[in-house]
Amino acid sequence: MKHLELFLFEIGVSIFYVKIVLGFVFSFLITYFSIPTIIKISKRKNLMDEPSVRSSHLRRIPNLGGIAMFYSIGICASAMAYELFDIYKFLFASMVILLYVGVMDDIVVMRAYKKLVAQIIVSGLIVIGSDIRIRNLFGIFGIYEIHYWLSVIFSIVTFIILINAFNLIDGIDGLAGGYSLICSALFGISYYRLGEYNYPLVILSVIIIGTVLAFLYYNLSNYRATKIFMGDTGSMLLGFLLAFTGICFIDIFIDKKLPGIPRYYLQSAPVIAVAILILPIVDTLNVIIVRLYHKKSPFDADKNHIHHKLLRLNLTHRRSSFYIIGYYLIIVATAYYLRHINVNLLLLITLFLGFFGAYIPDFFYKFQNDKLKSNIISKS
Structure with missing residues (x-):
């Protein structure tokens, strides 16, 4: 990668824009070509979402689209935004745990308390292990800097709420995916405007956009043979990643007075x-x-x-x-x-x-x- 960066620098091309393009293209293509295989296996093994009381669909549909989304984001983010996994050591581990819990729930339906325990572990890893937390409320209710352990608890609860909240809005075609796409675009644009230090988060946002766009192609399909849901695997993964990008967004505006890092503050x-x-x-x-x-x-x-x-x-x-x-x-x-x-x-x-x-x-x-x-x- 360093040799590639040097070559692109010599010809006057920014490696960041190359990563943006490659991240979007490969995330889209990986998801796009993975989903038909997942649909085929789901039908062959009878791994389908059954209509229930709270369902808004009447037919049995494959619901393991989240596997393709994890596969795509995992590969592309590791290659194009590897800095994130250097800075936030437990980010990938948290995604893998959510993949396991989501697939288990989509196939055999886990008990609610087991899912909650897994979400607490995932949230604890990213909040305590990677120090991704809400440190400051910027004067909301008169509160500014939060004590470390209160910050940890508040951040863990925020992660859990958003992971489950995205799971709950995933009730009709296109809603969870479409909204995730919009959120990623808004955060990505904000990170881009805030400078080079945040470029890995811009690339992650673009990768999520590419992945979700490919998923929506199948999710919004009118043909039963090609239709798929993201399931708990996809909704929990998106909820987790958007909670992560949202908390990082807030953190950027705290004036940390660190040398070499631009300081921003928006109350x-x-x-x-x-x-x-x-x-x-x-x-x-x-x-x-x-x-x-x-x-x-x-x-x-x-x-x-x-x-x-x-x-x-x-x-x-x-x-x-x-x-x-x-x-x-x-x-x-x-x-x-x-x-x-x-x-x-x-x-x-x-x-x-x-x-x-x-x-x-x-x-x-x-x-x-x-x-x-x-x-x-x-x-x-």
Whole structure:
């Protein structure tokens, strides 16, 4: 690799842009050509996702697409963004553990407590072992620097919530994949603008984009023979990687006063990160609040997710995903536009818009029902 860098330097080509192109192309191609084999094996071995109470599909579909995603990200990130694995020693180990747990859950369905234990181990490895944690709240609720162990606990909980939150929004075609693509693009652009020191994270974001694009080609397919879901393997992996990139994003804006490293400070950085990841955060919190209000266990399966509400309006999976992602992109744009206002006010506005979006389908559903009732009464 050093010889290649030297050669490219001599001809005036930046190795970073070569890695960007190669990372995107190879991540796309590896996923694209891996998935048909996984579909074939899944059907031959009867490793299919069975329709259930909370499912929004009616047919048996292969659900091991996450294996191709791990395969692609693991290979391409190791080759093109190897600096990440030097800096964060437990990053790859955490991904391997999530792969094992996800595949086990997709095939035999693991007990919830076993998955939680595995997620705690993974989160602990990356937070304590690699020191990826939320160190500072930038004045949110009057809190700035957080004590080390409080920071560790808070960061582990954040990882666990986001890993499971992405798993929960993976209920219709294109939603988890499409939203992950958007989040990776937003974080990648931000890292690129923040300078060369963050280029490995830019490359990781591009690799995720290439991988997810190839997966979406099959996930959004109208042909049953080529359709696949990412399963818990894919959703947990994406949730973990986006939590990782989100916390790294916040960390960049802390003025560490380290020699040789550019210093940045934007007080609204944590809220911008929340805005980018707002859909899984709001959807999960809203569902838990509704379940507790109705005196049900937070872990009970139901159809109170935002995507379920849009399906009740007789929208297709594609349209539902498009509307959800479109609305939450507006929230990101709003948070970015208002990034210089008081950080607590910005957080309040972001969360209000997030929860408001979760109830917009309910307003339309009620309007639809009232209109139908009035039509029936007028005809009678």
